Amino acid sequence: MICIPENDYPMSTAPVSPADFAPLRLRKDEDRRLRAGHLWVYSNEIDVTATPLRDFQPGQPVEIQASNGKALGTGYINPNVLLCARLVSRDPAHPLNFSLLVHRLNVALSLRQRLYPKPFYRLVYGEGDGLPGLVVDRYGDLCVAQITTAGMDRVKDDILAALQKVLKPAAVLWRNDGAMRELEGLERYVAEASGTVPETVAIEEDGLRFQIAPRTGQKTGWFYDQHDNRARLDRYVRDRRVLDVFSYSGAWGIRAAAHGASEVLCVDSSAAALAQAATNAALNGVADQVQTRQGDAFEVLKALREAREHFDVVIVDPPAFVKRRKDFKEGALAYRRINEMAMQVLERDGLLVSCSCSQLLPRETLVETLLQGSRHLDRTLTVLEQGRQGPDHPVHPAIPETDYLKVVFARVLPV
Known part of the structure; x- marks a missing residue:
């Protein structure tokens, strides 16, 4: 486990206190999948009497609760889609913000650095790396990131800042042009987030060279x-x-x-x-x-x-x-x-x-x-x-x- 000192981080725009999270109450017994390790909540699993979906905004941070009100963790919601909420952290002291992003990027990076001799790999694979809605591919000094959910889009600036802290890439490109963004009510676009992104980039795979x-x-x-x-x-x-x-x-x-x-x-x-x-x-x-x-x-x-x-x-x-x-x-x-x-x-x-x-x-x-x-x-x-x-x-x-x-x-x- 990589420990990240809290005082190393600048102030984040994301919420840092459980009080900043709106409660999202599940129906009776609908917490079983989350307790078993899953991260997704579907709209038909929510107690809409206790927590009406109309009261939430796309990307809003939430505390996901069992039917008895016990907290299961924090995440985010998009009330307009069937897969409407994703659990990001089971520890209320570590919500989705710059601090958590840096920590999980470091954990993800430590695995890739053990496995790959050169910096050409997928750095972040959504739920597999504890960051649902985010994919990051690393091409040497360039990071290409895709955000597919409204909740992750809400902390886009923190994602960029965390990438810069952990990797110090020469450039970051948003490839936010996937069809899933439309389902989430997000615009589709490709844009430089930082630095200058060339039209082609050289990568290596087991001694072979490719331009992408x-x-x-x-x-x-x-x-x-x-x-x-x-x-x-x-x-x-x-x-x-x-x-x-x-x-x-x-x-x-x-x-x-x-x-x-x-x-x-x-x-x-x-x-x-x-x-x-x-x-x-x-x-x-x-x-x-x-x-x-x-x-x-x-x-x-x-x-x-x-x-x-x-x-x-x-x-x-x-x-x-x-x-x-x-x-x-x-x-x-x-x-x-x-x-x-x-x-x-x-x-x-x-x-x-x-x-x-x-x-x-x-x-x-x-x-x-x-x-x-x-x-x-x-x-x-x-x-x-x-x-x-x-x-x-x-x-x-x-x-x-x-x-x-x-x-x-x-x-x-x-x-």
């Missing part, structure tokens, strides 16, 4: 969550022909080329992403091995199949096909289709690396989807390895939603 675009790239510009899974790929690709579908800026494919793949084809719908992939290939001396092809993944796979193209390794790392529960059936079918099409361009003894970042798609469903696809093609599938997000995306054990990334390394053979 923090202002315009997907998410914050890079997908740190796949780092460990990309490392798993190294031993499978020497002298192999590799297809990287949904390649974005080439993280999978360029790593494969750098570890001995004879040929790599990166496929993405974004011309800008593929241009970045070509630049990254050149940065790592593998431009001759890496080709790109722009187009819809389904259409490109169909064209490759019709051209009788085959690859030893196919990587399928799509965006989330299941974003809402009502999308589950259609999204699961999309996973089935894309992976079956990937198998159709695999060599007789091929490796399929299938990924899903859809939290709502269970791991066993992804594996079952791969099995169904292989049987439909009259092929045999065996699972060699499975992966998840790296330790810079720590899973909160009471919140399964924080465990979202599934990766399956599967061998696909003739019957």
